[in-house]
Amino acid sequence: xxxxxxxxxxxxxxxxxxLEFPRKEMDGTALECISALQANPKYPEDIVALVEAYRTDIxxxxxxxxxxxxxxxxxxxxxxxxxxxxxxxxxxxxxxNSLLSIKxxxxxxxxxxxxxxxxxxxxxLPILLKFMDMVEVEKVKKDLREDFVIKSLEKLSKNFEKKLxxxxxxxxxxxxxxxxxxxxxxxxxxxxxx
Numbered sequence: 001x002x003x004x005x006x007x008x009x010x011x012x013x014x015x016x017x018x019l020e021f022p023r024k025e026m027d028g029t030a031l032e033c034i035s036a037l038q039a040n041p042k043y044p045e046d047i048v049a050l051v052e053a054y055r056t057d058i059x060x061x062x063x064x065x066x067x068x069x070x071x072x073x074x075x076x077x078x079x080x081x082x083x084x085x086x087x088x089x090x091x092x093x094x095x096x097n098s099l100l101s102i103k104x105x106x107x108x109x110x111x112x113x114x115x116x117x118x119x120x121x122x123x124x125l126p127i128l129l130k131f132m133d134m135v136e137v138e139k140v141k142k143d144l145r146e147d148f149v150i151k152s153l154e155k156l157s158k159n160f161e162k163k164l165x166x167x168x169x170x171x172x173x174x175x176x177x178x179x180x181x182x183x184x185x186x187x188x189x190x191x192x193x194x
Contacts, residue, residue, distance in 0.1 A: 010036060011033065011036045012130070012132050013129070013133050014033035015033060015171065015174070015175045015178070016133075017029045017032075018033060018051075019083060019125055019129070019168070019171060019172075021067065021070055021071075022063060022066045022067050022070055027058070030051055030054055030055045031055075033051050034048055034051050037051065037178075042181060042185065043178060047174045047178060050171070050173050050174040050177075051170065051171065053170045054167045054168070054174075057170065058167050069167070072166075073168045074168070081159055082156075083125040083126065083156075084123050084124050085123045085125055085128065085152035085156070086098045086123035086148075086152070087123075088151075089151060098148075099121060099122050099123055102122040102123055102128075102148075103122040105144070106122065106131060109131075109134075109135050109137065109140065111135065113127065123152075125149075125153075125175070128144070129175070145182060149179055150183055153176040153179055160172050160173070
């Protein structure tokens, strides 16, 4: 196992970068994610092991091959593998309302969605992770994680369990576990305050 010095990059930002279309070699980004995880004792070693499994899976891939695998994993298959999380919970009018609500949430909290979206929808997982990293109002972060992100990730992670040829399955499972832990921690804190 790799032991690293902690960086200033947050876990959510590291995961967001690992789940965006690869524009550079991703090993360094994975190492930053491992470092951020190791710096926070509430996240168990099995999450680090998932990021290490991703590193192992991509170690022999060129950037072109990794980009192709990314497109195959998230963009060219069925919507069951979409990083647009609302797809996993809603359809039609409900999904449209969800997208508008998320975009309004971004605007309310000063999140520069238009600057960072790169054409992605507001419910795109990397964008949501960046927002959750930036937003300072804990209730907003808590509600978004509990009411939307965790439910969508649960479905997306299950879908990716069948996609054994994609190294991104490790990252999605790791993100799911981190969000689950964060949701449980908030619930435990609320219970202690009661």
